[in-house]
Amino acid sequence: ELKVEQNPLFLSMQEGKNYTIYCNYSTTSDRLYWYRQDPGKSLESLFVLLSNGAVKQEGRLMASLDTKARLSTLHITAAVHDLSATYFCAVVPNRDDKIIFGKGTRLHILP
Amino acid sequence: SQTIHQWPATLVQPVGSPLSLECTVEGTSNPNLYWYRQAAGRGLQLLFYSIGIGQISSEVPQNLSASRPQDRQFILSSKKLLLSDSGFYLCAWSVGMRPGGTQYFGPGTRLLVL
Numbered sequence: 001e002l003k004v005e006q007n008p009l010f011l012s013m014q015e016g017k018n019y020t021i022y023c024n025y026s027t028t029s030d031r032l033y034w035y036r037q038d039p040g041k042s043l044e045s046l047f048v049l050l051s052n053g054a055v056k057q058e059g060r061l062m063a064s065l066d067t068k069a070r071l072s073t074l075h076i077t078a079a080v081h082d083l084s085a086t087y088f089c090a091v092v093p094n095r096d097d098k099i100i101f102g103k104g105t106r107l108h109i110l111p
Numbered sequence: 112s113q114t115i116h117q118w119p120a121t122l123v124q125p126v127g128s129p130l131s132l133e134c135t136v137e138g139t140s141n142p143n144l145y146w147y148r149q150a151a152g153r154g155l156q157l158l159f160y161s162i163g164i165g166q167i168s169s170e171v172p173q174n175l176s177a178s179r180p181q182d183r184q185f186i187l188s189s190k191k192l193l194l195s196d197s198g199f200y201l202c203a204w205s206v207g208m209r210p211g212g213t214q215y216f217g218p219g220t221r222l223l224v225l
Contacts, residue, residue, distance in 0.1 A: 033213060033214075035216075041218075041219075042201060042216045042217060042218050042219045043155075043201065043203075043216040044216075045213055045214070045215060048213050088154070088155070090214075098157065098160070098170075099157075099214060101154055101155040101157075102154065103153070103154040104154050
């Protein structure tokens, strides 16, 4: 059974600091997604990573994928309060068609 | 551009009552459609997905059902709601031959069963 584990599940950090959220998965996959969810809102697609070594950046967020290590990271640079949200990674196993979501990382950035 | 609608936005229902949530997609043809449930403070649970009219795959056996009467319409139903059915219900769509493409989510329906 595919497992998608995010670490940490909750993160409180100061503005201006850097931090990384980790997403580990337990089967082969070359498709990984990152989503953002604001409190009480729906999910918004952030990044799509489709190959080993893929790196995508948008503003202060940068996502990368290492398919050999079965690991994706979401790096936050110089965090600002507006980035406070829950971040989900989601994986599609190579021999399956379903997206499996992690439990999410709730990020709280203190001013 | 594509848009996805869900209604109602919020719903309060008594235990044992029926349920019907609707999702429609505009601006695309033959999308893959999905229903998810998110319990308070929790992750996403895939309930159903559909790759075409009348084609429904159920991921979690429970008192819910789904139907796809038209290409861009996806309906989530229940004959008798349980307290545990409370949550945030999200509809999503993707394109491609396989269901594993990027999913785009609707605004959600918040359901409270009392």
